[in-house]
Amino acid sequence: MSRWRYITYLVCVALLPVAGAGATEPMSGDSWWQGQQLMGGYAAASDPYAYAAGPAQQTFGYEDYASCGPAIPQQLPTNCGYFFQYDYLLWSVNAPRVTTIGDASSERTVNVGGVSYHFTNSLDTSWIGEEFHSGHRWEFGNQGEQDGWIGSVLYGSYEESLSASGVNFAPIDPYNLLAGYEDLNGDGIDDDRNGNHVFGRYGEDLGTPDPPNGFTPPFDNVIDQAAPTDVGDQVLYLVTFGNFQVHNTTTLAGVEFMYSHRTCMSDRNQWTWFGGVRYLSVEDQFGFTATGGILDATSLDTTVHNNVVGPQVGGRWVHRRGWFSLSAEGRFLAGLNAQRGTMTGQIATNAQATGLNEPAALTATAFNDAVSDEVFSPIGEVRVDSRYFINRFAAFRVGYTGIYAGGISRAAPKVVYELPHFWLSNTASREGMFIHALTFGFELNR
Incomplete structure (x- = not known):
């Protein structure tokens, strides 16, 4: 038996203490179930798949699978208990x-x-x-x-x-919350984007003053009077x-x-x-x-x-x-x-x-x-x-x-x-x- 398998076997036996479970060297292939002392008390006589009665059920153990009837060829013992x-x-x-x-x-x-x-x-x-x-x-x-x-x-x-x-x-944006006014010339007031001489929220340019109380073109981009907000100057x-x-x-x-x-x-x-x-x-x-x-x-x-x-x-x-x-x-x-x-x-x-x-x-x-x-x-x-x-x-x-x-x-x-x-x-x-x-x-x- 290889060293690796032997070491693994010892570790698993140490981690899985099962009351009354004897252990012998496992064999390869179907002959694993053979031998005079198979782990847990099972024994193979003339048939490699036949088994003798094992111990009662135990934690992380098994019991004799009696309800399946007598041992028959090609039938392997099955673990019972907690898993x-x-x-x-x-x-x-x-x-x-x-x-x-x-x-x-x-x-x-x-x-x-x-x-x-x-x-x-x-x-x-x-x-x-x-x-x-x-x-x-x-x-x-x-x-x-x-x-x-x-x-x-x-x-x-x-x-x-x-x-x-x-x-x-x-x-x-159903309410145009991204709409606003811009000031590209830096004069501190809304730009007149639509060219109607109303500067967004700030008022209207009436033109150049012409006394008395008159205004004539050209327009001078100076707010002369209040006016309704021009939403046409908004940008999105x-x-x-x-x-x-x-x-x-x-x-x-x-x-x-x-x-x-x-x-x-x-x-x-x-x-x-x-x-x-x-x-x-x-x-x-x-x-x-x-x-x-x-x-x-x-x-x-x-x-x-x-x-x-x-x-x-x-x-x-x-x-x-x-x-x-x-x-x-x-x-x-x-x-x-x-x-x-x-x-x-x-x-x-x-x-x-x-x-x-x-x-x-x-x-x-x-x-x-x-x-x-x-x-x-x-x-x-x-x-x-x-x-x-x-x-x-x-x-x-x-x-x-x-x-x-x-x-x-x-x-x-x-x-x-x-x-x-x-x-x-x-x-x-x-x-x-x-x-x-x-x-x-x-x-x-x-």
Whole structure:
């Protein structure tokens, strides 16, 4: 026996004290189950798959699988008692539907300094990727000869972010809050942009004084009398942030408990059926902080909670051959998803309305919003795993887990960028979420 296998064997025996469990040197292939003193009291006589009665059930131990009837060829003994399983997940979630950071319908052609161009939003959410991140899954339970129970806990979270400068932003502006007056000649009054000799909010130029009390052309650009505000002198200011920090965080957490029933091991194959209840939480956070420009110090924080709960059924197939085993598993949850979205933020914290060369009516605004919904969320899960046993009760495992969750709401697509405050739409609430995970772990007495 190799040094590595011997050292591994000793470590596992030290970590898995089982009362009354004798240990002898394991053999390769199907002969693992042979020998006069197989671990746990099992003994092979003339048939390598026959076994003698073992000790009673114990914590992280096993008992004689008597309910399956007498020993028959091709039947392997199956562990009973409490079991534990841990998987490290290298997991990825599909990105939410790509949406513009800003309002696409508010993009327009502008003329600045005699140059016309199309002003568009600089960013969308395509930077939210599908990279792999770390997660964890713990599974535990107590399996009798045929009936038992299974519990499972799942957790994983990851954040992605983007930093940018010179970010154009075009919000919905139904009240023309981005409109204002400009003073390009530096005389301290609004410029007469439409050439009607009324200077915005400051008054009217009647022409050159011609006593007594008369005015004649030429006009001298001097205010001679008050006049109604000329809104025709307004310009719509463009929003360009100097610095823009945006982030998205997705967190998965779940708990499930199920009753299990398994068949006898036959021809190295075994089936387990289970049913119970499952809860899955999908939390999606999206937000940004932006500085510079006429909307200086604008921030947003949006969180959407998906709380899916319902009955779950599933099945598991295991094929064992010597030191190795292969399993495939499927689960289905018919879930009710209680969704809730919340939003907080502030717009143009440093804005000073009524000034020159900036929006005339825009003021700093704090806001919050919330929406809720209830939708049907079916969840399907498949697992494929392979195991390498280092002794009767412990094995290393590697595999794949795939999960599809329907009716999931994501944060970024729900934001409506409208002045004077942003708000949440309740229409983008039924996206499909695909989760892929490579799993690496170990199990005890499974």
